Amino acid sequence: MANTEKITSTRLEAFSDGVIAIIITIMVLELKIPRQDTLEGLLAQWPIFVSYFLSFILVAEYWMNHHLLFHLIRHVDNRLLWSNLLVLFCISLIPFFTGFMGENHISAFSVAAYSAWSMVCAISFMVLLTAVFRHVDMQEEDKRCLRQAAILKCIIAIALYGLAVAAAPYSPMAALALNFIVAVLYFLPTTWLEKKERS
Numbered sequence: 001m002a003n004t005e006k007i008t009s010t011r012l013e014a015f016s017d018g019v020i021a022i023i024i025t026i027m028v029l030e031l032k033i034p035r036q037d038t039l040e041g042l043l044a045q046w047p048i049f050v051s052y053f054l055s056f057i058l059v060a061e062y063w064m065n066h067h068l069l070f071h072l073i074r075h076v077d078n079r080l081l082w083s084n085l086l087v088l089f090c091i092s093l094i095p096f097f098t099g100f101m102g103e104n105h106i107s108a109f110s111v112a113a114y115s116a117w118s119m120v121c122a123i124s125f126m127v128l129l130t131a132v133f134r135h136v137d138m139q140e141e142d143k144r145c146l147r148q149a150a151i152l153k154c155i156i157a158i159a160l161y162g163l164a165v166a167a168a169p170y171s172p173m174a175a176l177a178l179n180f181i182v183a184v185l186y187f188l189p190t191t192w193l194e195k196k197e198r199s
Contacts, residue, residue, distance in 0.1 A: 119161035
């Protein structure tokens, strides 16, 4: 078993930042240049651009939340390291599902697959949350409220992704809209949810 006594959260953050930067770069490389040098040819690429836009927001939000979380701790353990690697593994496959959805013009199955994998990513992040809050040094009541608020976000996201998977065969665009709703949810400050938890 690896010795984690001297591994700081800064080192883990630096590694994670590098992986996430590569993931975003891979997604950019998936954008295809239209063969037609016309407006129609450019507009025909809209499914790829929409898929990229949604995935960029998704990965960016994972990075932002990851950054905020790891500023609450100083040292890590094996559970935290493996939980972090699980998240990185899950989001590293987002470019694949992004390309799959874009190339298939946001079809029912491709949106369902994208939503299902996004749900897996949200579950992995919830696992990371439980590991992180074992190391947060703050008053117990404040830690409990913050933890519940963060996990509530994940639970709502997982539920909406599940709904998107179910809705995709009937309306791919409605399922895609649910994915965007999750993106908006993650932009909501945790303090807002924390106040809801306290009331």
